[in-house]
Amino acid sequence: MTPDVSRKVLVVVVGGSERQRTEIERALMSFYKVQSFAEAEAAKAMLAKTTPALVLIDEEVPPKGGYKLLINLLLLPSLQGVPFVGLSGRPQSDLLDFIEAKKLGVALAKPFLRSRLLKSISGLINKSVEQGWEKIEPVQRQALTKTVALFNDISDNLESGEPIPFASVRESCKPLAQAIATQSYRDILKGVKGHDNYSYVHSLRVATFLSLFGTTIGMKGDELLLLASGGMLHDIGKMTIPHDVLNKPGKLSSEEFTVMKSHVTNSVALLNSGLEIPKGVIVIAEQHHEKLDGTGYPNGIKGGQLNELARMAAIVDIFGALTDRRVYKDPMPPEKALGIMAEMTDGLDQNFLALFRHVLLDAALEAA
Numbered sequence: 001m002t003p004d005v006s007r008k009v010l011v012v013v014v015g016g017s018e019r020q021r022t023e024i025e026r027a028l029m030s031f032y033k034v035q036s037f038a039e040a041e042a043a044k045a046m047l048a049k050t051t052p053a054l055v056l057i058d059e060e061v062p063p064k065g066g067y068k069l070l071i072n073l074l075l076l077p078s079l080q081g082v083p084f085v086g087l088s089g090r091p092q093s094d095l096l097d098f099i100e101a102k103k104l105g106v107a108l109a110k111p112f113l114r115s116r117l118l119k120s121i122s123g124l125i126n127k128s129v130e131q132g133w134e135k136i137e138p139v140q141r142q143a144l145t146k147t148v149a150l151f152n153d154i155s156d157n158l159e160s161g162e163p164i165p166f167a168s169v170r171e172s173c174k175p176l177a178q179a180i181a182t183q184s185y186r187d188i189l190k191g192v193k194g195h196d197n198y199s200y201v202h203s204l205r206v207a208t209f210l211s212l213f214g215t216t217i218g219m220k221g222d223e224l225l226l227l228a229s230g231g232m233l234h235d236i237g238k239m240t241i242p243h244d245v246l247n248k249p250g251k252l253s254s255e256e257f258t259v260m261k262s263h264v265t266n267s268v269a270l271l272n273s274g275l276e277i278p279k280g281v282i283v284i285a286e287q288h289h290e291k292l293d294g295t296g297y298p299n300g301i302k303g304g305q306l307n308e309l310a311r312m313a314a315i316v317d318i319f320g321a322l323t324d325r326r327v328y329k330d331p332m333p334p335e336k337a338l339g340i341m342a343e344m345t346d347g348l349d350q351n352f353l354a355l356f357r358h359v360l361l362d363a364a365l366e367a368a
């Protein structure tokens, strides 16, 4: 299936080498709408009228080079605040030095890895989205900034082989739980809409919905924090899944699906080796893909073996996945998602679904 490009954000690529432009287009096209230019004038004309999410410039751009083009582009009102990626194959480069000195984005020396390019672009786009959070009401802003920092910290922890400390997870989830307790969560759900780290967006939405379930049945304080933390950590094992599988637009092959499913056992291993991670958090991660009729994964447990927290998490996880925006699909309307879930009579806890139906509908409406 060819993904509909209209749901992707625009990245503009400018560079004289056709081979390089093609390589970059190939690397980015699954995730972004890419428009590329071989020379400066055409790029400038287009960028004067359009604001892309990011501009990538090679040092070799006819007629006067990438540095001159960048200086010209910075004068365009349409590009204020737009991040840049500069590319150069030379050890000394005005373009890269300028980007670094003025903190305009990321300077990449060639040759670079495709993964490095994707990570740089994603990081810069996220930074722009996160800058927009500055205008949000303080508790909701902190709910976003602290959870995104938590995600980055955990990613660093995993890279350096350090355990996840629950004390910092708990601390990072406090503003989220606080916001949920006072039912003010609209800007949290709205604030992650253009964010490029899908695992973060999904986890935050799951944490928000799960905490809302908690307040509906009277949970407060530490209990609510446990749900918020459980939601944030439920897919943490996805950080070990390769980018291409995790973000593949469209259907996974059976081998890829096996890799994807391993996120559950990875999550459990990471949480078990974490510092003082509560059992409830681990159970949410371990059982959120299990089904009442035993057809779920990884253990195929059924009925009464399924923990209540995990039954709630399964509902939120499916609702979240159906109503999430991905590069290859629009979000499903919440009523339609709930209708599909109401037909999963053998797999999902229908008593919980009936109990929490209006919570999910209200939340989706608020964030619309």
Ligand SMILES: [Fe+2]
Binding pocket: 234, 235, 263, 288, 289
């Ligand atoms: Fe999952």
Ligand SMILES: [Fe+2]
Binding pocket: 202, 206, 234, 235, 317
């Ligand atoms: Fe999930």
